[in-house]
Amino acid sequence: MQIYLPIAEMPVSVLLILGMGAAVGFISGLFGIGGGFLMTPLLIFLGIPPAVAVATQSAQIVASSTTSVLGALRRNALDHKLGAILVAGGLVGSALGVWFFAAARRAGQLDLVIVISYVTLFTVVGSLMLKESIREFWHRRKGGAVRLRRRAGEHAPYLGWPLRMRFYRSKLYVSVIPIIGLSLFIGFAGALLGIGGGFIVVPALLYIFRVPTTVVVGTSQLQIVCTTLVALILHAVTNQAVDMVLAILLIVGGVFGAQFGARMGRHLRAELFRFLLALLLLAVGLRFGLELVLQPEEPFSISVQEVRT
Amino acid sequence: MRALVLLAALVWSLASAQAETLITSLSNHRVLINSNYTGTQIAVFGAIERDAQTVARATAYDVVVTVRGPRQFLTVREKERLGPVWINLEQQKFPSVPAYLSVMTSRPIEEITSVQQRQRQRIGLEAIVNSTDFTSQRDGADRPFREALQRLKAQEGLYLEDERGVTFLTPDIFRAAIPLPATAPPGNYEVDVTLFADTVILARTNTNFELVKTGFEEQVGVVARDWSLAYGLATAAIAIFFGWLASVIFRRD
Numbered sequence: 001m002q003i004y005l006p007i008a009e010m011p012v013s014v015l016l017i018l019g020m021g022a023a024v025g026f027i028s029g030l031f032g033i034g035g036g037f038l039m040t041p042l043l044i045f046l047g048i049p050p051a052v053a054v055a056t057q058s059a060q061i062v063a064s065s066t067t068s069v070l071g072a073l074r075r076n077a078l079d080h081k082l083g084a085i086l087v088a089g090g091l092v093g094s095a096l097g098v099w100f101f102a103a104a105r106r107a108g109q110l111d112l113v114i115v116i117s118y119v120t121l122f123t124v125v126g127s128l129m130l131k132e133s134i135r136e137f138w139h140r141r142k143g144g145a146v147r148l149r150r151r152a153g154e155h156a157p158y159l160g161w162p163l164r165m166r167f168y169r170s171k172l173y174v175s176v177i178p179i180i181g182l183s184l185f186i187g188f189a190g191a192l193l194g195i196g197g198g199f200i201v202v203p204a205l206l207y208i209f210r211v212p213t214t215v216v217v218g219t220s221q222l223q224i225v226c227t228t229l230v231a232l233i234l235h236a237v238t239n240q241a242v243d244m245v246l247a248i249l250l251i252v253g254g255v256f257g258a259q260f261g262a263r264m265g266r267h268l269r270a271e272l273f274r275f276l277l278a279l280l281l282l283a284v285g286l287r288f289g290l291e292l293v294l295q296p297e298e299p300f301s302i303s304v305q306e307v308r309t
Numbered sequence: 310m311r312a313l314v315l316l317a318a319l320v321w322s323l324a325s326a327q328a329e330t331l332i333t334s335l336s337n338h339r340v341l342i343n344s345n346y347t348g349t350q351i352a353v354f355g356a357i358e359r360d361a362q363t364v365a366r367a368t369a370y371d372v373v374v375t376v377r378g379p380r381q382f383l384t385v386r387e388k389e390r391l392g393p394v395w396i397n398l399e400q401q402k403f404p405s406v407p408a409y410l411s412v413m414t415s416r417p418i419e420e421i422t423s424v425q426q427r428q429r430q431r432i433g434l435e436a437i438v439n440s441t442d443f444t445s446q447r448d449g450a451d452r453p454f455r456e457a458l459q460r461l462k463a464q465e466g467l468y469l470e471d472e473r474g475v476t477f478l479t480p481d482i483f484r485a486a487i488p489l490p491a492t493a494p495p496g497n498y499e500v501d502v503t504l505f506a507d508t509v510i511l512a513r514t515n516t517n518f519e520l521v522k523t524g525f526e527e528q529v530g531v532v533a534r535d536w537s538l539a540y541g542l543a544t545a546a547i548a549i550f551f552g553w554l555a556s557v558i559f560r561r562d
Binding site for chain 2: 002003004006007009010011047059060062063064065066067070071074111112229232233234235236237240242244245247248251252255256258259263292293294295296298299300301302303304305
């Protein structure tokens with residue numbers, strides 16, 4: 001069954017889009033990430049103009065993250081205070097990211113900046129997480145205690161900087177400075193790459209701040225909802241590239257997928273959860289890396305600058 | 310059909326200086342896009358009128374139908390090796406090229422007329438893509454970019470040439486079908502019909518049709534453009550509503 005998209009100006013298969021929404025929603029619910037870095041390339045592959053793809057998939061992220069946040073609220077698996085700081089810093093970071101985006105576009109190398117950032121971010125974050133989870137598996141094999149609970153005096157030095165704050169829900173008593181730094185960076189990268197930044201928030205909260213896994217997903221989703229909501233409205237106003245029909249199809253598929261993902265995530269062991277997320281990130285990083293290094297089959301590409309009517 | 314006959318009669322009475330007159334008509338001047346639009350086909354009908362003084366030609370007529378879609382500003386980029394990575398280096402701008410371009414002919418275009426004539430009159434896909442007003446000349450450096458544009462557009466079904474696209478029903482009446490893929494953008498489409506005999510152009514007509522969004526599709530486009538903030542807020546509200554709905558439906562307790 002085909003349906004015509006009014007803004008993308010092309011027909012798509014309804015079932016295909018619903019299925020894609022469900023698949024990406026599942027991964028998003030499972031890992032507490034937005035899933036934009038998976039959805040955008042898929043939509044572009046279908047022939048949807050890149051601007052429409054980036055803008056529209058943010059609506060799906062808003063929907064699936066809203067579900068996750070509401071679920072987390074009900075289970076009390078959300079740190080409001082930590083979330084609020086992440087959101088505030090993230091919005092400032094986004095503004096910086098939008099400015100840098102325009103500068104890179106003027107220089108004519110936006111594509112390159114984006115691909116290299118993708119490769120670096122995903123490979124670095126992915127391999128760090130993979131190393132960590134392999135070590136955990138190893139410890140378990142040797143019968144040693146798995147170090148999940150923090151002990152006194154085990155903090156990295158930067159967590160003890162001034163302006164310490166207590167986050168009861170996350171069992172944290174740390175300086176706000178590294179948290180604000182993290183949120184600024186996420187907002188910046190998010191605006192530049194058109195992603196929510198969940199895949200950076202989740203590992204950072206897990207490994208740097210040692211926030212319990214159950215709280216991480218809800219808190220990261222709260223941050224994603226807020227930044228993506230702002231991004232969605234900005235895209236609609238500045239680029240007029242949000243396709244409502246496509247958005248609704250993605251949302252309907254996505255919310256169901258996210259539910260099943262979140263449910264499965266609750267039954268997943270913490271180490272396995274981190275191991276799978278690490279593999280996913282590495283795979284995406286590798287895919288972008290190959291695109292950069294391998295000789296392209298078709299070296300030429302067309303981009304539409306404007307439509308003359 | 311009656312309108313066609315009337316038109317023919319009118320043209321006949323005016324009896325121009327030219328020996329042959331070409332009369333063409335489209336099956337549809339306004340193609341509507343609705344929610345289940347998946348591309349369409351437009352038929353071009355044509356009749357050739359010869360005035361009383363002219364004797365019948367020894368050779369048969371040939372017809373070339375050229376359709377040009379709305380104009381686009383395109384940039385074609387070429388990836389090249391720089392150290393270990395492949396990045397976009399060279400590029401060529403195409404300031405005003407048709408988003409859709411199709412050429413239907415009654416037989417292979419090489420047999421219809423000479424290379425010089427094709428280049429001068431922009432007859433055939435090859436001649437249009439390689440013409441000077443398509444993009445700037447750069448001592449042959451523009452050639453691979455022109456070829457790439459044609460190849461990539463052809464893969465999408467947006468640039469095509471069909472040497473069997475025009476069929477003669479009688480020696481004087483012909484018909485052509487213009488295939489419009491679903492990805493052809495809304496806008497104005499120019500249809501140019503050229504009549505040949507013995508490699509010489511005898512007559513030319515120009516008409517057009519419009520591809521427009523209607524109903525819901527049109528309204529969404531208008532709202533997204535004119536009330537963009539409200540549209541963005543509405544989309545956000547829909548997204549949040551569905552998110553909330555799902556959390557209610559799937560509530561376990």
